[in-house]
Amino acid sequence: VFNTVPQAPPDVIFSLTAGYKADTDPNKVNVGVGAFRTDDLKPYVLPVVKKADTILFNNADLDHEYLPIAGTPSYTKAAARLILGENSPAIHENRVAAVQTISGTGSIHTGATFLSQFYKKSKKCYISKPTWANHRNVFALVGFEVEEYPYWNGEKRGLDYEAMLNTMREAPEGSIFILHACAHNPTGVDPTREQWQGIAEVMSEKHHFPFFDCAYQGFASGDLDNDAWAVRYFVEQGFELFVAQSFAKNFGLYGERAGNLTIVTKSSEETKRVFSQMEKLQRSEISNPPAYGSRIVDIVLNDPALYAEWKENLKYMSNRIIEMRKALFERLTALGTPGTWNHITDQIGMFSFTGLTASQVKVLKEKYHIYMTDNGRISMAGLSTKNIDYFAKAVDDVVRN
Numbered sequence: 001v002f003n004t005v006p007q008a009p010p011d012v013i014f015s016l017t018a019g020y021k022a023d024t025d026p027n028k029v030n031v032g033v034g035a036f037r038t039d040d041l042k043p044y045v046l047p048v049v050k051k052a053d054t055i056l057f058n059n060a061d062l063d064h065e066y067l068p069i070a071g072t073p074s075y076t077k078a079a080a081r082l083i084l085g086e087n088s089p090a091i092h093e094n095r096v097a098a099v100q101t102i103s104g105t106g107s108i109h110t111g112a113t114f115l116s117q118f119y120k121k122s123k124k125c126y127i128s129k130p131t132w133a134n135h136r137n138v139f140a141l142v143g144f145e146v147e148e149y150p151y152w153n154g155e156k157r158g159l160d161y162e163a164m165l166n167t168m169r170e171a172p173e174g175s176i177f178i179l180h181a182c183a184h185n186p187t188g189v190d191p192t193r194e195q196w197q198g199i200a201e202v203m204s205e206k207h208h209f210p211f212f213d214c215a216y217q218g219f220a221s222g223d224l225d226n227d228a229w230a231v232r233y234f235v236e237q238g239f240e241l242f243v244a245q246s247f248a249k250n251f252g253l254y255g256e257r258a259g260n261l262t263i264v265t266k267s268s269e270e271t272k273r274v275f276s277q278m279e280k281l282q283r284s285e286i287s288n289p290p291a292y293g294s295r296i297v298d299i300v301l302n303d304p305a306l307y308a309e310w311k312e313n314l315k316y317m318s319n320r321i322i323e324m325r326k327a328l329f330e331r332l333t334a335l336g337t338p339g340t341w342n343h344i345t346d347q348i349g350m351f352s353f354t355g356l357t358a359s360q361v362k363v364l365k366e367k368y369h370i371y372m373t374d375n376g377r378i379s380m381a382g383l384s385t386k387n388i389d390y391f392a393k394a395v396d397d398v399v400r401n
């Protein structure tokens with residue numbers, strides 16, 4: 001039965017973590033996976049999450065019953081409000097549906113599967129070049145023809161805006177475009193507001209469908225509203241759209257798989273029908289979503305004091321990342337490392353796209369036990385005051401030789 005099953009390649013991100021864990025070198029550095037670490041390079045349990053935990057476990061009525069198929073309404077509503085804004089016209093007009101999902105990947109998968117069934121305009125889905133590796137996996141799995149739109153300009157070390165727009169203009173009418181709502185993974189380069197306006201204009205002319213992936217709200221700028229700006233702008237422009245939300249990073253709930261798919265349609269009547277199909281789909285795929293992570297998020301988002309505290313926790317995380325950007329830039333500049341390095345401080349969010357080549361990345365791993373993806377992406381949270389000198393010297397060495 002299984003003798004024709006070919007070996008699949010290892011996952012580019014998770015295989016790095018496995019390699020790092022198996023490495024016994026005391027200086028090893030993991031800048032592979034996008035997971036926040038404290039300055040002691042330890043996982044961070046947000047203080048607000050600890051408080052929510054206490055509330056949850058002191059609740060005498062807590063049980064382990066099934067959640068509704070589409071998740072807990074107070075959670076999905078709060079998640080939709082978080083991304084679309086309290087005063088979103090779409091929310092007030094009942095044009096928003098939301099489904100609780102298995103974190104961001106589950107959200108993208110649910111949205112993509114729904115589109116593969118009901119989206120009749122195009123079978124083409126465009127992802128940015130480069131993008132998070134799972135975008136292609138998920139859309140290809142459900143039968144889309146996955147194409148790329150230019151995004152990163154290696155020479156400029158910035159956004160390839162004109163080329164991106166040209167591809168959007170040339171793409172068949174009604175194509176699906178995956179857009180990173182903020183803190184683009186892997187490049188850390190986001191369009192400016194003016195550029196987002198240009199993108200929306202072309203997408204509207206060509207009737208393309210925006211599918212936002214929002215895994216870093218609060219991480220890009222430390223400001224939840226600012227990081228939601230692009231999505232809200234598209235809603236104001238009258239787009240129908242999907243937003244996949246993950247609470248892995250901004251709540252530090254990586255393993256709890258708390259996500260949400262927010263759906264904006266043209267009318268409340270359409271919303272009802274779409275939601276009914278989403279429930280049907282969800283029932284066949286996961287029956288109903290897991291409870292724990294979503295309960296934590298639900299408690300925090302629906303309590304003004306805890307919500308305010310969450311924002312402070314977010315600031316701590318985004319500030320530590322900004323500090324590490326500055327520290328790395330300063331060290332490379334002080335070492336006189338050949339090349340320009342200001343992109344490290346210009347980029348935002350969890351990652352920096354260093355411009356290091358695959359062969360340099362290989363040397364960093366073999367000689368220095370530093371683990372990063374072959375495309376030169378580093379998770380800034382893997383750096384700290386403890387390893388930044390070691391890391392900068394290693395980069396300096398591979399760039400020179």
Ligand code: LMR
Pocket residue numbers: 013032033034035132185
């Ligand atoms: C990453 O890009 O490193 C994270 O989003 C983890 C993952 O699931 O790939």
